[in-house]
Amino acid sequence: MEFDFSAILLGLTVLFGVVWGLDRLFLYKKRKARLDASGDEYRDPMPVDWARSLFPVVLVVLLLRTFVAEPFRIPSGSMMPTLDVGDFILVNKFAYGLRLPAFNNKFVQLGEPRRGDVVVFRFPGYLCFDGGKLVRSGDMSCNNPHAPIPQQNWIKRVIGLPGDSIEVHGSDLVINGKPVTDDEVGPYVGNPQRSVDEIMLNMGATVWTEHLHRDDGSAVNHMIARMPAYTTPNTIPNDRVPSKVPKGCYLVMGDNRNDSLDGRWWGCMPEQNLAGKAFLIWMSWKGWGTGGVDFSRIGTIIH
Structure with missing residues (x-):
């Protein structure tokens, strides 16, 4: 429920x-x-x-x-290796302005997301065609374009800002005409007893350091995972997602690039859906018999 x-x-x-x-x-x-x-x-x-x-x-x-801050638990592997299943994180609720509780209407402007930020947001719904017009739906298959959108909080990384031109071809990103560079770290290392790790190990996942450059010249260097044998992600642009990020929207993607249902499938994330900026892992639970509490992750700053 x-x-x-x-x-x-x-x-x-x-x-x-x-x-x-x-x-x-x-x-x-x-x-x-x-x-x-x-x-x-x-x-x-x-x-x-x-x-x-x-x-x-x-x-x-x-x-x-x-x-101030709200706790969330990471339920899936879409942000691995940055965020692991079972990580408990804190989200800065005033980083992008103050919003009314429940209604989420912003009444104090304090900032906007920057490229590379890890953000929590209310899932905006899947993009579906309804009589030739794109609408938001809760039905991933789009068989029912008017299905109610579930009230869920998702977490992804900001890749594209309003007005940016984004191209995605497989694992290659191009932002405003400039390819995003990355360096291979090595094969993914995990516990095969955990189902999320087992998939990545069986699919030959590799870890890379991606360099996302911001408009002020700074860069966010963060880890991503690739496993092309698992799935082929959607390209951008496609029939639902244009290359240019619309005004008041952000293109977000998961760091687990071949196992993340993100903006490549359902388009941009509207600004009014923002909940806050993830900034700290305060607890990490790997499960009974598969690691228990991972003390090495506690206190990790999220980049």
């Missing part, structure tokens, strides 16, 4: 605040006077006592998750 935890926190905050506030405005004085007159010890009714106690706690959690 899918749910929006921010919406739940917002709803609880409003509920507890309304119960506590209405009681203090309309019922508290009469109830206290009645109990004082009878000589009984004053106590709030249980619903009011719960609301009074939980309101500040839920409010603080809501504010921290909305405006």
